[in-house]
Every structure is written in C-alpha cells, then in structure tokens.
Amino acid sequence: MELDFTGKVAVVTGGSKGIGLATARTLRAEGAHVVAASRKSSPELDALAGPGLVHFPADLTDPDAPAAVVAHAVEIFGGLDVLVNNAGGPPPGATLPRFSFLPLTDADWRDMFEFNLLSAVRAIRAAIPVMVGRGGGSIVNVSSAVARQPGAMNADYAAAKAALTTLTKALSEEFAPQGVRVNSVSPGPVRTPWWTDEGGAADVLAAAFGADRDAVLEQVAPEAMAVRTGRLLDPQEIADMIALLASPRSASTTGADVLVDGGFHKAV
Template sequence: MDLYLKDSVAVVTGGSKGIGLAIARTHLDEGARVVVASRTSSPGLAELAGPRLVHAPADLTDPDAPARVVARAVEEFGGLDILVNNAGGPPPGVRLPRFSFGAPTDADWLAMFEFNLFSAVRAVRAALPPMLERGGGSIVNVSSGNARQPGPMNVDYSAAKAALNNLTKSLSEEFGPQGIRVNTVSPGPVRTAWWTDDGGAADILAAHVGADRDAVLDEVAPEMMNLTTGRLVDPQEVADMVALLVSPRSASTTGADMVVDGGFLKAV
C-alpha cells in the first residue's frame, strides 16, 4: 500500500533507537525526508544515513531544543508536514519501574513531565506555523496504555501520558479545521532498550519477583500485564501504526487514540 508520504518532511523525536528508530526507518522507506532528534546517534541510526535523513542532536528537556529541531527541518527540507512526538519514557538517567506512589519525589515528577509532556508541548508549538504555511499536516503523540489503565507502578509516568492524551484531543479540536490532524498511538509494553538494557525494566522486575531477566521478558512481564498475545510488542508494530496515521490515507482520523498493546487494555 502506498501511504503517499514520498517527499513529505517529518520530525521524529527520540528517534535513535527503539520505537523512534523504527518510525524513522519506516518513514524513510515510504520516501519521506526525516529529521531525527535525539541526544546522541546510534549504530541503528547511522545505518539509515543518506540525503533524506538528518540527525539533530538535542536534549528535549531543554525548553529551546524542540524549536531548534523544527527550525532545522525547515532549513534542510523547506517545511514540515509531520511531527511524531516519540521521545518519552524514563527521563535521562532514570530507571523504571518504580513500585509505589511514594517512590517519586517532586523532582522526579517534574523531570517526568518535562520529558513526556512539556517536550511535546514545545515541539507542537514550534511545528504549527510551518505546517499551517503548507496548508496542514499531521501530528502523532506517542502515549501509553498506562494513560488509560494506571496502576501503582510508575504513577508519575502514567499521569504525564494521560495529560498528553488530553492535550492531543484539545489540539485536534482547535487545529483540525485548519488541516492539521492530531492523534495518539498508545503502545503497551514494547521490547526496547527500556526493558532490555542492563539495569533496565527487565532486571528491575527480575530482582523484584525473583526471576531471571529472560523469563521476565518472555513470560513474567506478559503474564503480569495480562497481554492477550502473550508477548511484548515489537517496535515495528508501533511504527507501522504511526505511518498509517500520518498518511493522507487517514485523512478523516483525528483526535483518536490508536492502541498497539498486545491486548493490555481490556476496557470497552
């Protein structure tokens, strides 16, 4: 299926690994020109190097960074059609999960909202003018199933993602009549570095439940989260949904929350 993304200009935040890298790769495969924002590059991003890819080094918790990234896209490719706010999860230097409301401090809450909400707010603020100049565009905010199904773990993360969902609805209402569609994609647990890095979620849960990390990744985590598919989500599965949402083939989809979660959410 042709998604009609050839020569479109996309900014993907947090695009050096995991979901973001899969999103960047998929956009390139569809013929888009892509600016990836991340603090550092990665071997996976280096493999995508070419004239249609620009890496814009950025710490997205810096209030000025999102605007610089958008400006880079306009400078390099002449405008902006797509913004994917993928950067999120544990702020730099933070390991999750945390197991109770009492675990995060005020500083932890602030850092979580800076990374998962305010960076997206600032990126959208910067992206709207060049999108409006081109007559429209598409914004996808990568949220989480935890926004709609919170629990005692990672309460600050869940709250930040719930706020991102609310923001998305508000933006879709205000800017939809001007040709800008805004949606969320809500993954469940995705097999990324967040889980698999040394000291990451798999190791933390393994210590908590008395299992080894491979068992956590393959069995314990899917069982704990009651995943219908019995496995963690693959990053490419999320990237495919994002690509469909930003495509003109989804021209009547706005204000929606598209779930890619292995059956994590059970509510109607």
C-alpha cells in the same frame, strides 16, 4: 498500500532507538525526508543516514531543543509535514518501573512531565505554524496504554501520558479546521532498550520477581501485565500504526487514540 509520503518532511523525536528508530526507518522507506532527534545517535540510525535522513542531536528536556529540531527540518528540507512526538519514558537518570507513589519527589514529577509532556508541547508549538503555512500536516503523539489503564506502578509516568492523550484531543479540536490532524498511539509494553538495556526494566523486574531477565522478557512481564498475545510488542508494530495515522491516507482521522497493546487494556 501506498502511504503517500513522497516529498513529505517528518520530524521523529527519540529517533535513535526503539519505536522512534523503527518509525524513522519506516517513514524514510515510504519516501519522506526525516529528521531524527535524540541526545545521541546509534549505529542503527547511522546506517540509515543519508540525503533523506539526518540525525539532529538534541536533549528534548532542554526547553529550546524542540523548536530547534523543527527549525532544522525547515532549514534543510524546506518545511514540515509530519511530527512524531516519540521521545519519552524514563527521564535521563531515572529507572523504571518504580513501585510506589510515596518515594517520588517534586523533582521526579517535574522531570517526568518535562520529558513526556512538555517536550511534546514545545515541539507542537513550533510545528503547527509551519504546518498551517504549508496548508496542513499531521502530528502523532506516542502516549501509552497506561494512560487509560494505570496501575500501582509508575504513577508519574501514567499521569504524564494521560495528559499527552488529553492534549492530543484538545489540539485536534482547535487545528483540524486549519488542516492539521493530531492523533496519538498508545502502546502496551514494547521490547525496546528501556526494557532490554542493562539495568533497565527487565533487570528491575527480575530482581523484584526473583526471575532471570530472559524469563521476564519472554514470560513474566507479559503474564504480569495480562498481555493477551503473550509477548512484548515489537517496535515495528507501533511504527506501522504511527505511519498510517501520519499518512494522508488517514485524512479523516483526527483526535483518535489508537491502542496497540496486545490486549493489555481491558475497558470498553
């Protein structure tokens, strides 16, 4: 299916690895001009760079950074049609999972909401006037399945993502009449560097369960989270749904929250 991205301009935050990298690669392959924003680039992102895809170094927890990313897209590509708010997960300096609510300080909560909610709020605030001026656009926020099905771990992360999902629906109500669609994708556990990096979630859970990290990635984590497909998701599976929602082929889809979670979420 042709997704009709030729000539469109997209910003992808958190675009150097994981879901963001897969999304930037997919949108570029479909013909979009892409600005991938992240604190640092990566060899994989550098391999994609060229006239149609550029990296913009930005710490999305800096209040001025999201607007600067949008301004850069306008400056080099002439506008903005697609915004993918993918930056999220553990804030800089934090490691997830965290197993209890009680040790979390006010600073922990502020950092989590800065990275997972307010960075998106600021990017959207900068993007919508540009999109409206071009006759419309599409925003896709990367939320999480734990926004709908929270557990005992990572209460701050689940709360921030639930707020992002709610924001998505509120904005879709206000801006659909102006041609701006706003949707969210809620992944289950995805095999990204958040899990696989040294000291990441696989190592934390390996220590907690008394297992080795490979067993955590292949079996322990999917079973503990009741992922019915029996495996962590691939970033490309999320990127494909993001691309479809962002595409003009989804012109009547707004305010949706699409689960791509391997059956993790059980409620109707």
